[in-house]
Amino acid sequence: MKENHKGGEKESSQSPISHKFDGKIVIKEQKRNIVADQRAALQVIREFLKSKTSFDVLPVSYRLVVFDTSLLVKRALNVLLQNSIVSAPLWNSKISKFAGLLTANDFLNIVHYAASNPDESVNLSETLTLDGLASIKSLSGSAVLDAVSIHPFRSLYEACVKMNNSSARRIPLIDRDEKTHREIVVSVLTQYRILKFVSMNCRETRFLLQPLRDLNIGTTTNLCHARLNTSVGEVIDLLIKHRISSVPILDDDDKLINVYEAIDLLALIKGGVYADLSLTVGEALLRRSDDFEGVYTCTLGDSLFVVLETIRKSRLHRLFVLDDEGKLLGVMTLGDILKYILFSE
Structure with missing residues (x-):
């Protein structure tokens, strides 16, 4: 140290300490904050559900x-x-x-x-x-x-x-x-x-920002699927056997192109045809009602907030999780989302 006699102050003769910026540490800290915010938001949403009646x-x-x-x-x-x-x-x-x-x-x-x-x-x-x-x-x-x-x-x-x-x-x-x-x-x-x-009605949904890949919501293994040339009878067998409400339709490259839902059967049997199930899925979809809500998809990088915003704006019953090429990775139903909100830790 050296003294400055004029002002009576002391000046350091040492160089200032240099701090190296570590981006990985910052990212980890941000991720911890997102996880903590999501846990807190889920608890608030549960209390919201308890405070409201059906x-x-x-x-x-x-x-x-x-x-x-x-x-x-x-x-x-x-x-x-x-x-x-x-x-x-x-x-x-x-x-x-x-x-x-x-x-x-x-x-x-x-x-x-x-x-x-x-x-x-x-x-x-x-x-x-x-x-x-x-x-x-x-x-x-x-x-x-x-x-x-x-x-x-x-x-x-x-x-x-x-x-x-x-x-x-x-x-x-x-x-x-x-x-x-x-x-x-x-x-x-x-x-x-x-x-x-x-x-x-619950503003805390905006804090549900963890990507879906970290949440383990929905089904990602043993996924049922069909092709456009699959018979309706085979699809019905899948729906009943696996107790599911829809079967994704894939093309020859395993990319999602449509979905056959249990409700599609209603229009098919409107005329009283109960036993003719040789019709292909492609042919059956041509008879689908004009008010079909469409196929909704998401990626593993999307957050639950994005999903809930989609639900707020559109009527849907499930989302299909796709990779960057449009190939099917998983299925996330509304029941899966509700279960996560109710019981996730």
């Missing part, structure tokens, strides 16, 4: 189609198509009780059974009523699941957990009349409506 998700005005179990299946199908809906609650008027949900999977089971029993297919299409669906489901080899429901004023979080535990994509909201104690079907809550509600 009834809160419903729009101010809505329409509900309910089928009596004595109705013919073919008439129920026409009503579904006319109203552009894919499911409806069932009501047993004999005992005034909720009787489950009619979904696209029920029609899968009917077609699968009819294809295995062609002699019964014509009679089946003309006489089968909704209360006979359980027996068809059992005969076709599908598991008969208990009808899950929830009171509309129970928490939204509880509704999500119930859906996850039962592998259901939707849950009916059932109330009871105070005087008669009879059940009342209020509405049906879907995974899509819940996730859209979260994306629109």
Whole structure:
């Protein structure tokens, strides 16, 4: 050190210390912050779900189609198509009780059974009523699941957990009349409506910035797929065997070009054709409804925030994860996303 006698100050004779910038350390620190922010955001979203009721998700005005179990299946199908809906609650008027949900999977089971029993297919299409669906489901080899429901004023979080535990994509909201104690079907809550509600009303979603490659959401192994020349019958077998709602369609280079969904079957059997499944997927897709929502994709570099923003803006049921060449890497359903939000650590 040397003294500066004029000002009484001391000056250092040593050179200033040089700090080398390490980009890797900064990146690691940023990544740690993103992970911490995401964990905190998920906890806030869970508390948000617990603070809201299932009834809160419903729009101010809505329409509900309910089928009596004595109705013919073919008439129920026409009503579904006319109203552009894919499911409806069932009501047993004999005992005034909720009787489950009619979904696209029920029609899968009917077609699968009819294809295995062609002699019964014509009679089946003309006489089968909704209360006979359980027996068809059992005969076709599908598991008969208990009808899950929830009171509309129970928490939204509880509704999500119930859906996850039962592998259901939707849950009916059932109330009871105070005087008669009879059940009342209020509405049906879907995974899509819940996730859209979260994306629109919970600001913490903007902190869900970890890339999907780090989150382990969805299915990435043993992926089912089909080609345009695959028969519809083969695709139906895949849908039933693996209990999935769609099969991705790949080209000869294994690039995703389309998807065949369980609901595509509704338009196919509108005319009462239950047993002819030799039609190819390519031919069947030509009969698809004009209101098809499209195929939604993402990459492993996308974040959950980006996915939820897509859900906020568009109606979808799943996303296909693709690489840079458009080849299929995985499938992420809305149920997978909801499960991650509920239970990830």
